[in-house]
Amino acid sequence: MTIQKDSERNETKYLRKFADFAGRRVLEIGCGEGRLTWQYAKQARSVAAIDLDADGLRVATIDRPSDLQDRVYFSRAESEHLPFAKETFDIALLAWSF
């Protein structure tokens, strides 16, 4: 099946308009296979991306570019129990998750 998503790139355009990711510590909730993660990760200081879907996280980890290996982390976690200390992030991105 050949499916195209957001060929007009509206999502990326508005995401960048709404937040400056440069040098920020970002928490992404509902990252799935990382489709959205790759739209801003290069600008961010670090990214912790979580999801409950282990298959999606596996794909995201495989797709992670080598230059982002030490800045982008994927893990399985629930948004109701975030495994992070308080005041860890500058931006929280709810990616199609609510």
Add this chain to the structure above:
Amino acid sequence: MVHALSEIRRVLVEGGLMIDLRPILDHWPIEVASARGTRQTGRFQDLPLGTADDQVANRSMAQAEQDGWFIREQEHFFLFSYSWDTPSEMEEWIKTEWEDFLELDQETKKATRSAWSVADADSRIRIQMKMVITRWKKLP
């Protein structure tokens, strides 16, 4: 969901931003689109489970604002397209990914197949989803 917002607030620095990006059910249109033009063949029916999800999310965000956890700074609606080569591929996707929250009636399926069968060779089946993006700022 309120508990999730409480957790997000906990892990954000003071003045940190929460970006909420999600689709909103709104009887999304289905189109047969080619380089030469676009023809709308119908719209989805939103199912109760899907609209209930949207309402829960909206209520939770409103509650978080009312409780002084976050302040809404900016909001915008935009379109996010999905497209497939054939009507069958679209129908399969709906069945496996979206069947809990929307559906397509037989008349629209028939109209889409019919329009696609006589359309240009580069035609694709396209759905225009309504999206909302909101920027919230954490309050002290």
